[in-house]
Amino acid sequence: MELDTHADITVLGKNCLLIQDFGKSVSVSGWNASASSTECPTVTGVVAYDHPYTGVTYMLIWHQAIYLDMMDNHLICPMQCRVHGVVIHDT
Numbered sequence: 001m002e003l004d005t006h007a008d009i010t011v012l013g014k015n016c017l018l019i020q021d022f023g024k025s026v027s028v029s030g031w032n033a034s035a036s037s038t039e040c041p042t043v044t045g046v047v048a049y050d051h052p053y054t055g056v057t058y059m060l061i062w063h064q065a066i067y068l069d070m071m072d073n074h075l076i077c078p079m080q081c082r083v084h085g086v087v088i089h090d091t
Contacts (some may be wrong), residue, residue, distance in 0.1 A: 004075035013071030020044035
């Protein structure tokens with residue numbers, strides 16, 4: 001998982017557990033305007049996080065995320081977390 005401070009929504013990669021597909025796709029494009037856009041589903045997905053000091057595994061549920069099955073990692077939008085009361089220390 002990585003913080004993506006330039007994103008406006010969380011993007012989940014292929015290593016998440018999909019628990020809901022909203023049946024709606026969004027058009028996604030990168031920073032390069034010349035690249036074509038991709039249609040991606042909006043989903044609810046679960047990602048396991050192992051705390052580095054305690055070893056406790058947390059199941060993080062991400063609602064209203066974009067799913068890209070070609071990505072190996074997940075891009076977390078700090079703004080989306082903060083809007084929902086989750087504290088993010090990104091420094």
